[in-house]
Amino acid sequence: MLLYVLRRLLTAIPTLFVIVTLAFFLMRVAPGGPFNQERGLSPEIRANLEAQFGLGDPLWLQYVNYLNNLLHGNFGPSYNLPDFTVTELFAAGLPISAQLGASALILALLLGSMLGIIAALNQNKVGDYTVIAIATAGSTIPTFVIAPVIQLVFGLTWHLLPIGGWGDGALLNKIGPILTLALPQMAIVARLMRGSMIESLRSHHIRTARAMGLSDWSVVVKHALRGAVLPIVSFAGPAAAALLTGSVIVETIFSIPGVGRYFVEAALNRDYTLVMGTVVVIAIFTILFNLIVDIMYAVVDPRVRYD
Amino acid sequence: MHKFLRATMLATSLVVAGGAFMTPAFAEVVYNRGNSADPESLDPHKTSTVYEAHILRDLFEGLVMQDQKADVIPGAAESWTVSDDGLVYTFKLRSGGVWSDGSPVTAEDFVYSFRRLEDPATGAEYASMLYVIKNGEEVNTGKAKPEEMGVKAIDASTLEITLKAPTPYFLEMLTHQSAYPVNKAAIDKLGADWIKPGNLVSNGAYTLAEFVPNDHIKLTKNAKFHDAANVKIDVVNYIPTEDRSTAMKRFEAGELDSNDDIPTEQMADLKAKFGDQLRIGAYLGTYYYAIKTDKAPWDNPKLRNAISEAIDRDFLAEKVWQNSMIPGYSMVPPGIEGYSPALASFAEKSQIDREEEASKVLAELGYGPDKPLKMEIRYNTSENHKNTAVAIQEQLKPLGIEVSLLNTDTKTHYGHLEQKGDFDVARAGWIADYKDPETFLGISRKASGNNYSNYNSPAYEAAMDKAAAAGGKPEERLKLLSDAERILIDDVGQIPLLYYSYKNLVSSKLKGFDENVMDVHPTRFVSKD
Numbered sequence: 027m028l029l030y031v032l033r034r035l036l037t038a039i040p041t042l043f044v045i046v047t048l049a050f051f052l053m054r055v056a057p058g059g060p061f062n063q064e065r066g067l068s069p070e071i072r073a074n075l076e077a078q079f080g081l082g083d084p085l086w087l088q089y090v091n092y093l094n095n096l097l098h099g100n101f102g103p104s105y106n107l108p109d110f111t112v113t114e115l116f117a118a119g120l121p122i123s124a125q126l127g128a129s130a131l132i133l134a135l136l137l138g139s140m141l142g143i144i145a146a147l148n149q150n151k152v153g154d155y156t157v158i159a160i161a162t163a164g165s166t167i168p169t170f171v172i173a174p175v176i177q178l179v180f181g182l183t184w185h186l187l188p189i190g191g192w193g194d195g196a197l198l199n200k201i202g203p204i205l206t207l208a209l210p211q212m213a214i215v216a217r218l219m220r221g222s223m224i225e226s227l228r229s230h231h232i233r234t235a236r237a238m239g240l241s242d243w244s245v246v247v248k249h250a251l252r253g254a255v256l257p258i259v260s261f262a263g264p265a266a267a268a269l270l271t272g273s274v275i276v277e278t279i280f281s282i283p284g285v286g287r288y289f290v291e292a293a294l295n296r297d298y299t300l301v302m303g304t305v306v307v308i309a310i311f312t313i314l315f316n317l318i319v320d321i322m323y324a325v326v327d328p329r330v331r332y333d
Numbered sequence: 334m335h336k337f338l339r340a341t342m343l344a345t346s347l348v349v350a351g352g353a354f355m356t357p358a359f360a361e362v363v364y365n366r367g368n369s370a371d372p373e374s375l376d377p378h379k380t381s382t383v384y385e386a387h388i389l390r391d392l393f394e395g396l397v398m399q400d401q402k403a404d405v406i407p408g409a410a411e412s413w414t415v416s417d418d419g420l421v422y423t424f425k426l427r428s429g430g431v432w433s434d435g436s437p438v439t440a441e442d443f444v445y446s447f448r449r450l451e452d453p454a455t456g457a458e459y460a461s462m463l464y465v466i467k468n469g470e471e472v473n474t475g476k477a478k479p480e481e482m483g484v485k486a487i488d489a490s491t492l493e494i495t496l497k498a499p500t501p502y503f504l505e506m507l508t509h510q511s512a513y514p515v516n517k518a519a520i521d522k523l524g525a526d527w528i529k530p531g532n533l534v535s536n537g538a539y540t541l542a543e544f545v546p547n548d549h550i551k552l553t554k555n556a557k558f559h560d561a562a563n564v565k566i567d568v569v570n571y572i573p574t575e576d577r578s579t580a581m582k583r584f585e586a587g588e589l590d591s592n593d594d595i596p597t598e599q600m601a602d603l604k605a606k607f608g609d610q611l612r613i614g615a616y617l618g619t620y621y622y623a624i625k626t627d628k629a630p631w632d633n634p635k636l637r638n639a640i641s642e643a644i645d646r647d648f649l650a651e652k653v654w655q656n657s658m659i660p661g662y663s664m665v666p667p668g669i670e671g672y673s674p675a676l677a678s679f680a681e682k683s684q685i686d687r688e689e690e691a692s693k694v695l696a697e698l699g700y701g702p703d704k705p706l707k708m709e710i711r712y713n714t715s716e717n718h719k720n721t722a723v724a725i726q727e728q729l730k731p732l733g734i735e736v737s738l739l740n741t742d743t744k745t746h747y748g749h750l751e752q753k754g755d756f757d758v759a760r761a762g763w764i765a766d767y768k769d770p771e772t773f774l775g776i777s778r779k780a781s782g783n784n785y786s787n788y789n790s791p792a793y794e795a796a797m798d799k800a801a802a803a804g805g806k807p808e809e810r811l812k813l814l815s816d817a818e819r820i821l822i823d824d825v826g827q828i829p830l831l832y833y834s835y836k837n838l839v840s841s842k843l844k845g846f847d848e849n850v851m852d853v854h855p856t857r858f859v860s861k862d
Contacts (some may be wrong), residue, residue, distance in 0.1 A: 056744075057741075057744075057749065057750060058742075058744030058745040058746070058748025058749070059741075059744065060744075062743075062744045062745075062748040062751060063743070063744075063747055064743075064747060064761070064763075064784040065379070065381065065763075065779075065783065066747070066750070066782040066785075067458060067751070067782060068461060068782045069782070070474040071458065071460055071473070074453045074454075074455075074456045074460070075456040075458065075856045076777060077456065078454075078456035086785065090816055105372070105544065106373055107371070107373060108374050108376075109374045109375060109376070109529075109544075110371075113496060115546060118545065118546060119546070119547070132791075172580075172690070177579065177582050178582070181586055182585060182586055183580055185586075188588060189579060189583045190576075190579050190583055191548070191549075191572070191583070191588065192548050250371075253475055278579075279576050279579055280579070281572070281573070281574070281579060282547075282548075283545055283546060283547035283548035283575065284547075287547065292733045294742055295744065296744045299403070307439075308393070321525070325396070326596045327842075
């Protein structure tokens with residue numbers, strides 16, 4: 027197992043290298059640059075600015091320099107927020123995005139699984155239809171609708187939650203964003219769980235368990251759930267990578283200083299270093315969580331072995 | 334939990350005590366100020382936008398500043414004299430003026446700061462602001478050494494600035510953030526980290542306490558500021574409000590005391606809901622279309638004029654922009670004292686007459702149903718830019734002009750324009766850096782990097798030069814500038830469409846947030862009930 031993990035981590039290095047290289051050159055294909063804006067700059071002033079950030083060098087040299095800096099853990103300064111290095115921006119924002127994302131994921135997994143199980147046990151009855159209705163609504167109503175509704179209802183009408191802002195991490199400020207992030211994921215988890223639970227309940231070993239006179243609780247929780255949880259595990263990996271690196275919509279609407287916004291903002295601003303930083307961080311998260319999913323598989327499913 | 338309880342009890346008792354004795358003198362006055370975007374930087378020499386300007390105006394004090402009406406008032410300099418030829422400005426610095434670390438603000442600080450702005454190594458976007466100073470441009474383009482710039486410290490409190498040519502708006506220019514002083518000792522010691530909270534040494538009414546990107550910038554009152562006794566707000570939090578709808582809700586919930594923008598599509602609702610707290614008025618900015626004047630068929634001024642004439646600006650302002658913009662017929666918007674903008678010849682006519690005239694001209698030029706005129710409008714991503722272009726597309730259709738639209742993101746758009754890429758018509762806008770027609774007319778000069786139209790008229794260049802030469806006589810100069818604008822407008826070197834408005838949402842609790850054409854609101858003049 028340990029060997030397997032090591033091997034996987036080692037193969038991540040060439041993967042990352044390819045991603046970084048592709049991203050670096052693809053980004054430069056986009057027209058315009060970090061210093062194009064409403065107010066034009068004279069060629070001399072532009073040259074001064076570009077010299078500051080080494081943008082005047084030939085592209086291959088910029089690439090070599092970037093890789094070299096990256097190997098030393100230096101993501102470079104942000105072009106559009108020169109007061110901060112990319113590392114500083116992530117150090118400030120990533121914990122916030124990760125905290126909201128992790129909370130939302132846990133909430134989605136717990137509630138979603140519960141709803142899924144309830145639906146599966148009441149297949150084609152009222153409970154089932156209710157869950158299906160909730161799940162369909164949750165996965166079809168976009169977050170940019172859910173978020174303002176939460177603000178309107180809980181913030182403006184009932185005065186229970188603040189409208190937006192991080193509030194130095196106050197619990198109340200987190201509720202809106204977490205709910206918004208969790209709802210669509212919860213809907214997916216519920217649907218997955220319902221499907222796999224129904225299937226699992228029909229399998230031979232469950233029939234055997236029932237024939238042996240085990241209690242309902244024991245059949246569902248101890249035996250059926252173990253098999254049914256596998257699709258959730260494979261869903262949770264990529265979902266975690268996406269949630270923990272922040273959401274541009276949720277962070278913008280709730281004015282949350284996370285890193286989700288950088289993915290879109292940096293690309294639009296041609297903030298090359300920040301785009302690269304975002305790509306690297308998301309790539310690492312994705313690789314890492316895929317690995318965790320594979321390990322979890324081995325833990326949950328005795329049929330899976332990596333030795 | 335204990336901590337929370339204690340804090341609550343303390344807060345409650347404070348409120349009760351304050352209420353009981355009616356002397357909440359120890360309560361901090363906090364102003365939560367919505368600002369559409371975070372600053373790019375807090376280094377005055379590395380900034381360019383109005384979002385930074387709001388914050389820097391509170392942190393730093395230039396030689397001269399703007400008051401709540403955007404008029405020039407003494408800043409770090411208490412007085413100044415100008416030589417008869419208008420070339421040499423001598424500033425007397427305020428005695429006892431200090432930085433937030435207690436060290437005195439000296440003439441040498443300004444010499445250092447102005448040289449730093451122009452030093453190519455600084456990479457200042459707004460270096461061109463002080464090109465009016467002798468050798469400013471030469472230093473910035475590497476043709477002269479920083480020491481050769483026309484700034485000199487006569488003694489610790491006397492600064493002498495020599496200009497390239499008489500520049501009547503020089504004092505107005507000095508109110509721009511790029512002319513603010515920075516602290517040499519702090520920069521030498523801390524390098525790039527000098528702008529971080531705790532490090533930043535400034536000389537304005539406030540000092541930097543916190544900067545959490547995308548969350549807030551907290552400024553606290555600078556007790557060492559010369560006018561600290563009259564500064565009423567103790568803490569101002571600049572809160573980036575990228576999402577304007579959220580900003581409206583936060584304002585309504587009391588989380589913001591003001592915001593500098595509104596979602597214009599909700600204009601009617603906002604007016605009903607907020608009444609007087611919604612403040613809209615003329616702002617020095619022009620929304621225009623650049624048209625390639627050196628490319629056929631747009632090189633024909635008659636054709637350009639017909640297109641400009643056919644555009645229904647009242648419709649754009651009213652229907653597309655919900656009256657958050659004003660119909661515009663000149664490049665220089667109204668609002669500059671002593672200057673009368675040169676309006677397009679058709680400005681006084683009715684829209685029906687204009688369209689009739691325009692279609693006549695188009696027919697004369699041979700365009701019609703059999704030979705439609707094809708025109709492409711480029712615009713940068715924004716719902717309102719799109720709606721404007723679509724409206725114009727519809728307005729030009731009856732004249733037999735087939736308009737196609739091309740939308741790109743902002744960076745691509747301006748990258749294309751600046752690199753002189755090919756286009757027919759392209760959306761652009763210009764906001765005044767200082768209160769003078771020059772800022773609007775300069776962008777149509779042959780050599781300007783912002784002359785996207787490639788407008789090149791010897792008559793206009795001569796008229797602008799003539800106005801510049803009359804620098805010593807302000808009234809005559811403004812008259813000459815107006816003559817120059819007349820040439821530009823009659824030539825349709827650009828197609829002005831709308832004048833900008835400021836759109837502020839200001840709580841009725843705030844006083845001193847006065848309306849002005851520059852949309853300048855220094856926190857030191859604001860108070861909160």
